Amino acid sequence: MKIGLKRKINDQIVIFTAGIGLFLSTLDTGIINVALPALAQTFHSSISVISWTVTLYTLVLTGTIIIFGRLSDNVGRLKVYSLGLIVFLLASILCSLSHSPGQLILFRAIQGIGAAMLQATAAAIITTTIPKERIGSALGTLGMLIAAGPVLGPSLGGLLISIGSWRWIFLINVPISVIGLSGCVLIRKKVKELRNNFKLDLIGNILLSVSILFILWGLSIWPIKGLLSFYTVIPFVVFIILFTAFIIWEIHTRHPIIDLRLFRCGSLSASILAVLIFGGATSLGFIVPPYFLEHVKHLLPWQTGIVNLSAPMALVIFSKVSGQLIKKVQTTHLMITGILIMASAYGTLGGMEVNWSPFLISGILFIYGIGAGLFQPPNTAAIMGAVPYEIQGTIGAVQRMVQNLGIALYTVIATALIQGHSHNGINDLMNGYQGAWIFAAITLVLSLLTFVFVFIRCQVKSI
Known part of the structure; x- marks a missing residue:
């Protein structure tokens, strides 16, 4: 009975720790959307400029997530996840200290790198750590934590701006990240990760990441310039070329990012x-x-x-x-x-x-x-x-x-x-x-x- 209870407690630590990363990365998307008008006013800038804090965060997150997912299979999911929490924590502090739109946009891009590390590894930590018979329930709890980010983001952002300063929408990430890092320390003491010694497909990673960046770039320009605009068509064409090259490369390379078969x-x-x-x-x-x-x-x-x-x-x-x-x-x-x-x-x-x-x-x-x-x-x-x-x-x-x-x-x-x-x-x-x-x-x-x-x-x- 005691062993079973201890195992259950350990499982909850794993689920909660992995969920914190996904919660943080989704919370920060909703929380800053509410703050865009306040940020534009504070920095005497336009909404179109400040909105790059959202756009670049998404571009970097989506463009690099595969790299960190593949890297985590090689060096350890928990190691990449822990580093992601540290990067997200430091970037959040830097965002709160920003004194210009340029600084804030840059630090949000770094925050996007941390978010990519977290999103790339969270589910894998659960599926490779928790016994198979309890994975379903664990993923259900993880789904709750993912959904909690969009639920709390806008309301929490509005509350923090109303009673304090826009800087608190980033500083709120600090204690949450610290809790997540504490969970990582506890898991490392109890779980030994198996690592895989395979060669990283650098060319494939670059082709995929850059192609994803171009399709997201095209999608962000579409509402502004129109679908048939030169500025919209070119990113889509580059995406098709690069993504086709990625598929061809992955079929023929000995160490693909993921076996397309x-x-x-x-x-x-x-x-x-x-x-x-x-x-x-x-x-x-x-x-x-x-x-x-x-x-x-x-x-x-x-x-x-x-x-x-x-x-x-x-x-x-x-x-x-x-x-x-x-x-x-x-x-x-x-x-x-x-x-x-x-x-x-x-x-x-x-x-x-x-x-x-x-x-x-x-x-x-x-x-x-x-x-x-x-x-x-x-x-x-x-x-x-x-x-x-x-x-x-x-x-x-x-x-x-x-x-x-x-x-x-x-x-x-x-x-x-x-x-x-x-x-x-x-x-x-x-x-x-x-x-x-x-x-x-x-x-x-x-x-x-x-x-x-x-x-x-x-x-x-x-x-």
Whole structure:
């Protein structure tokens, strides 16, 4: 009994420590969005300049995450994770001491490097440390901590700015990082990581990272210059060239970042596609409601914030439920159920009308969050379980990179749809909102059909 209790306590330390990194990296995205007007006023700068604190953070995070995931498989996931906490901690302090927009943007880029280290290794620490029979529950708890970042970010940021200074939105990371580092020390005393001696694919890492930077660059320019602008097309063309070169290189090199033959497995490919769509679709729950509630319903920002909490709150609650169900229900069944609920919720929002109340929208977003909570832990378990132990850090990094790409892609498309219908009155504007929801619902259905196809194919093979 005592041994079992001690093992359970150790598991909780691992889960909580790994979750802190993901919590920090998602918290900082939401918390600074609220602070952009205050930062622009403080530094006597424009929102377009200050917004680079968000853009560059995302670019660096997504562009380097694979490198750190692969590196962690070689030198140790906990070592890279601990270094990520240190980098994030120091960068947060430097951000709080900034005296110009340039300094803040630079330090946010460094913070993005720390966030990449954390996101690349968090899930792998759990899947390589905790016994297999408890991984489902652990990933459910991890899903709760991931969702807590977007829930607390905007409200905490607004509170800190209201009662103190913008500098506190960065200093709040210090005690959280210290707690995470303390957890790392405890884990190191009890867990010995197995390392893998393989050659790092430097060329492949560079090709992938730079290609991702260019597609994110193109996506960030798209809303400003338009899709067919020279400044938008060139980054997309460079991305296609570099990503094609990456695929060719990975097929022929002896030490690929990740063996592309793994994606012949239908379940892994379907799960990765679902991550892209899930990340993007979920981001719309934070983007579209504020436009509608503030511009059409004339709600105050804090009232809009309460409505926006609906989906993340449900995600937090049902991620834990889903983690427990993994032991009893097939992961594919849980994922299909979750996607069906999400697609139904967004399909309903596709019929949004001017007279819809905030309570109705909040309720539908809560239903979406239920589906998201049911989907996320089993999908993570399916991805991590589809690859060997030796590349858990790499595949975890791939998952987070794809999710971040989905967020960037859907943000651009939703913004373009809304802005494209914002000049001809309220009815035309509603078409923009409806279009964003319908686009997300259709892609969720596409993901659902992919999983159904894979499930049927697996059933046929087993006969």
